[in-house]
Amino acid sequence: MEQIVVDQKLIMLDGTPLSLITLSGISEWESAGITYTCRYDEITDEGDHKGKYRCLYEKEGSHEIFLLVTPPSDPEGFRVILFDHPPRTLH
Secondary structure (H helix, E strand, O other): OOOEEEEOOEEEEOOEEOEEEOHHHHHHHHHOOOOEEEEEEEEEOOOOOOEEEEEEEEEOOOOOEEEEEOOOOOOOOOOEOEEOOOOOOOO
């Protein structure tokens, strides 16, 4: 299983820094006609130690991986968006 590691200000996946993207960033890709894939994989949430799912995006033609996060302006602040269950359909 792949592993995300937070190293000071970097969030890493298998030793490679992840880029961050918000839902509004995904909307901008869609408006611009950018094709992307999305996958959900299971991690252990540090808060409750239960399995959660994170969302990783990859633009077509790029090997850069984007992690779905909330914007810093969110009332709860910046955080990785985690799901209790993976959505039934993928984009």
